[in-house]
Amino acid sequence: MSPSPRARLPAVALLLLATLAADATAADPAPLPAGLGARVVEWRRDLHRHPELGNHETRTARVVADHLRALGLEPRTGLGGTGVTAVLKGGKPGPRIALRADMDALPVTEATGLPFASTVKSEYRGQPVGVMHACGHDLHVAILMGVAEALAAMRDTLPGEVMFVFQPAEEGPPVAGEVAGAKSMLDEGVFDGFKPDAVLGLHVWSRLHAGQLGVRAGPFMASADEWTLEIAGKQTHGSQPWAGVDPITVAAQVLLGSQAIIARQVDITAHPVVLTAGQIQSGTRFNIIPDQATMVGTLRTFDMDVRQDVIDRFRNTAEHFAAASGASARLVVAMNAPVTVNDPALTARLRPSLERVAGAGNVVEVPRYTIAEDFSQFANVAPGFYFFVGTTPPDVPLDQAPMNHSPLYAPDESALDLGLRALLQATVDFLGGPPAR
Ligand SMILES: [Zn+2]
Ligand SMILES: [Zn+2]
Secondary structure (H helix, E strand, O other), X not given: OXXXXXXXXXXXXXXXHHHHHHOOOOOOOOOOOOOHHHHHHHHHHHHHHOOOEOOOOHHHHHHXXXXXXXXXXXXXXXXXXXXXXXXXXXXXXXXXXXXEEEOOEEOOOOXXXXXXXXXOEEEEOOEEEEOEXXXXXXXXXXXXXXXXXXXXXXXXXXXXXXXXXXXXOOOOOOOOOOOOOHXXXXXXXXXXXXXXXXXXXXXXXXXEEOOOEEXXXXXXXXXXXXXXXXXXXXXXXXXXXXXXXXXXXXXXXXXXXXXXXXXXXXXXXXXXXXXXXXXXXXOOOOOEEOOEEEEEEEEEEOOHHHHXXXXXXXHHHHHHHHHXXXXXXXXXXXXXXXXXXXXXXXXXXXXXXXXXXXXXXXXXXXXOEOOOOOHHHHHOOOOEEEEEEEEEOOOOOHHHOOOOOOOOOOOOOHHHHHHHHHHHHHHHHHHHOOOOX
């Protein structure tokens, strides 16, 4: 265990920070301890150099836990795998809030050429891969470490309690079908004894410019289901299809037929739905009709009732197309994330906090995104507020900037400072304001 830089701060500096914090009033922006912005940049670069795949974030978790200990907190570790939490109790009574950051990196080989670029190699589902913080979760961890430090410095005057939640494996389980990430932390009782009145999180985002924050009330990121459809036919010679049952033709019919669910059966004015097949596997040879076809894909919706309705219709479509040819179909659906919903009242309440640090014109309404976020698991337990922090340099057109998950994704580091101040301000305003419910 190596001590964090924070642990080496002289006591006089800590005293100074505490004094600064004690001077804060509701009218001032939440204060930042001296030099914190620069340390957050250092932490982020260190994390970026040492990315770890989902459920393997052991070094990251150690860095986080050491930092929380240096702030005088008592972290819980090993939650949902490598998750870390700690509770900061303010000096006054007040509400409870949870702040969440995700820690995992992706199987992507970095190509940014940055001086702190990752050269880490690993294995993912049997394949050798490079590992990179290509989604920017290194920024999330560094920002939340910074927010924890700023809040710890104002602890005596702070109302309420804050739980810091550092979660593993947001990008999904490393092994298909495994429980991972937010869900596994909840299953292991992350909020036992600490029922939050609100849960907050943020994501760095290439589709906004640095200096901008993105918000949206209500459902704004999709549910993500991984579905598998197995079609059983009857193997025969390719020259005599009537002697068997062709599962490939059935797969093709189901695939096209399933798009009619969205085009003809769902109210498209209210409910965007995406049903994608990403993989079709069948057969071994040009002149053999195989006995089996398997399709794997994803379903994205913005409403949990619509989600279930589309699954039911998809199953119905698949089973009837299969039956019409004498085949059978079996649909299995594994949910990766529910719809991410920003609680409308909480969003209305905290949007001014974001405007205060970014400037009103820099807080923009974002569209619904068909990406998914397992922050939604936490937001199903307490009112949630999740916002985006722009990372594309102002002089680069948004549609030309490498996106999150690209090997070239290189967020403008000013996003660290803005993310830090925005999350801190929203937290302080929430704790100091009227109860959420
Ligand atoms: Zn991602
Ligand atoms: Zn992400």
